[in-house]
Amino acid sequence: MFETIKKLAGSFGVSGSEEQIREVIKNEIDGKVDEIKVDALGNLIAVKKGSGKKIMVAAHMDEIGVMATYIDEKGFIRFSNVGWVWQYFALGQRVMFKNGTAGAVFYEQKLKEIKDLKLSNMYIDIGAKSREETEKKVKIGDTACFVGDTVLAGNMVMSKALDDRGGCAVLVKTIQEMPDTDNEIYFVFTVQEELGLRGAKTSAFGIMPDIAIAIDVTDTGDTPECELMEVKCGGGPAIKIKDRSFIAHPEVRRLIENSAKEIGIPYQFEIMEQGGTDAGAIHVTGGGVPSGVISIPCRYVHSPVEMADITDIENCVKLLRQCLKGY
Amino acid sequence: MKNMKTPDILKDLTCSIAVSGHEELLARRLKEIFMEFCEEVWIDKFYNVVGKMTASADENGYIDGRKMKVLVMAHMDEIGLMVKSIDEKGFIRITSVGGVDPKILPAHEVIIHGTRDIPGIIGAKPPHLLKPAEANKSIKIEDLAVDTGICAEELKKVVSIGDLITLDFEFTELKNGKFSAKTVDNRSGVTALIEIMKELTGIKHGADVYFVASTQEETHLTGAIISSYAIEPDVAIVIDACHGNMPDTSKEETYALGKGPAVGIGPVLDRKMSQTVINVAKDENIPYQIDVEPSDTGTEAWATQVSRAGIPTVLLSIPVRYMHTAVETVHVDDIKNTGRLAARFIARLTRNMEVI
Amino acid sequence: MLLKNLTQINGVSGNEEKVREFIKKEIENVADEIKVDKVGNLIAYKKGTASKFKLLLSAHMDEVGFIVTGHSEDGLIKFRPVGGIDQRVLPGKRVVVGDKGLKGVIGCKPIHLQEKDERDKNIKIKSMYIDIGCDKRDEAEKLAGLGEYIAFDSKFTELGSDCIKAKALDDRVGCAIIMELLKQRYEFDLYASFTVQEEIGLRGSEVVGYQINPDIAIVIEGTTCSDVPGIKEHEYSTELGKGPVITVMDRTAYADKDVVNFIYDTARKYKIDVQFKKTTTGGNDAGKIQRSRCGVKVASISVPCRYIHSPSSVMSRKDYEGCIKLMEAVLKELENNTDYTLKILNGGNCNV
Structure with a gap:
């Protein structure tokens, strides 16, 4: 996991200039999916075909x-x-x-x-x-x-751009060991999230999935004299309840919670007062796409020393796999 | 419902809890009510309740070889509080869902909707312990806490993060046709939807009318964005609350209670159709007021106007005092007149096709 | 002159009818199809000789202004702004009220009567009013009812040897340029949209993007120009007289890099002076078009306008002409390089 994160977080991909990170991700998942395409804004879309439900999984590949x-x-x-x-x-x-x-x-x-x-x-x-x-x-x-090198600090990974290469790593790992399911899965590495959830909006319109799950980082409330927030690093993947961009759809939220219970990993609920995620744009696409978010608890978001717990990220992969199988 | 009086409908609807994003229960109740009037009723994935009243058979009203579609929308969701920690x-x-004014919260009685409902009180630091500088500042939501009298260990068994908290209230009849309760914004609008249905059963209309009680207006206009896209109407009528007249407010931004719905005029609203609404009101002797909106109306009209290839939109607002408190106050005649005006406007639309 | 005619028409957001009628009449003979959509956008179509892709050129018809919100007992008009207006520029300006075109002035308390603390503050719009000469509420209500639109009253004049002063240069300048470009026929399908309600939140373009679903869209704008005293050079958004402006990123859109490079290379090839916008604030219709349907490759080309959103915007004729030249060159190069253009568009397949 650390090596994958290091490779992804170390790549260049400021919003609007995602060419390099897109190539890196493409190489990581090449041959592991049925189809890979790049759309007009530059979103990278990897499709695992199937005859079941259409699920969109999004992580943004841009960084500030x-x-x-x-x-x-x-x-x-x-x-x-x-x-x-x-x-x-x-x-x-x-x-x-x-x-x-x-x-x-x-x-x-x-x-x-x-x-x-x-x-x-x-x-x-x-x-x-x-x-x-x-x-x-x-x-x-x-x-x-x-610039912020990717290094290990205890069980934490410290790096620039964990927001959201951490999420990209979760998608890459999930693709590399594709869950056994009949569902049709669209893994979307989105562009320009940091500029207002733009790539998620246009890619969701093209896909029109039945449901969507975004993987992104969230703030935490576990540092000295910080704002009150229940999420902690090491407490497991956070299941989003709401943020500034949307209120998670109850059905998807339940799917994620039940999946976490089924595989017996720790999880926590997240209410984020500031900021939004791709799911906010996806869920008002077309006639509506029920959406939810699995969040990676992350300290010092938007600094070059973002920190997240490796086990949390690994558990995000397990949780996502279970969601994709269970829906 | 067909024989229920308007205040009773309002009471029925205000007593349901439907905080934005959690409207499932009220949606089911509204489905039952809509079914009394509409040929088809469904609840979509986001709990918008849609009722379709088909056009009267012998009326004109065709656009591109199909019946004209009119969307009539009022949001059913309400603001609320949520357990943060x-x-x-x-x-x-606590944290808020939608625009809650923290100033109304201290000492408010609330209900926490855990695995069971628990009563609580919102407390704050007592005044004699405040520094003078603090005392003059408005209170922030972070400064407040809900006290249930239950210890943490017990509480955590029934309450978890993300559970809703709502303000306790009582539906109260005031003098002269006025009523006070929580969520009069916008259950008045939803009540008006039912009034329109009642009226339309007695009027011939050439358009298929889609009634939508929409969700998540108070947070992101989600229900309006989704349902106007899905229904793809030719015309949209949005019904919401506007500010009632109160002391210390400007006359240009508030509207008298009991003097009829406020008809919106402004760039995001269709000019010809707004004028048609006013003409209908004049012809039918329905009282109305004019609400000038220089830009965003603060309602779902912002979403409907730019849905797909664009939807000409009109806005009718019901004056409500003390918006976003548990004592929002409305005049019942304004709800009825909104129903009469909208119904007659819908009938006029297909008789006067050049406004489309 | 076209620009003079365009800027003399009033078309506050939501009330673009007169601008629309004017443009419609002017382009009737050159467009293959013209329609007005449900929210009032004017959309012209010109079929291409080869039709390999769809190009959209867009400019907004609306301008900032005001709307009548009330009347005082003594016949004065209360108003609120439509679009972003700097309240500092308003006291003592002339306006035109309503469809009847009544002359009016924006009044406020004279400096002699202001208290000391009032003198140090800007006058708020809420305490300003418009005087059209009425003495009683009834009369004012009848002449300028609630919801009537109000525009700045400002003549088109020449300034110095190269400059023009007018109201509404943002974005009649874009309208004028697109009207010029429409005179030619091109290999690709050309759509031109003259949009409504840009100034109150890019409203018209949102539905234009959805309806046309172009492969490439270029928005032509009058943009801010802050090369004035008191501003440091690195904070100049654009500079007057330095040529048309290419925007890389603003608050609402990130221009497609291939399209931007194409425009820049074309400018160099044709030896046309261009400048890049140096600030990333502000926004325009490109923001909504970029995000419509499955996403659209967009770019914005602008003419610098000083004192934008005021009754007296100033523009350089050279920049305007440069912008027309640049756009003519870009469209020509797009034709000459269809293969390259199609390569740019390779990812634009909507149905995944």
């Missing part, structure tokens, strides 16, 4: 990052966020453009109060001495991801 |  918007005469790059980037997380971090160009994120020193820190008074330094030199490596509109 | 002393921490 930054986009170059201006290059000054000394070669410094001004940037904008791609997805939700907190300026304080970005400060002092290293970013990497798709072509491998590394950059340091820092802020205008004249800034007196750190609370006035905004992305617009920060910049990226790629070590170039002039606009021309920078332009050879980076052009306006290019995106960069935050 | 249970602490070691048995206090229940």
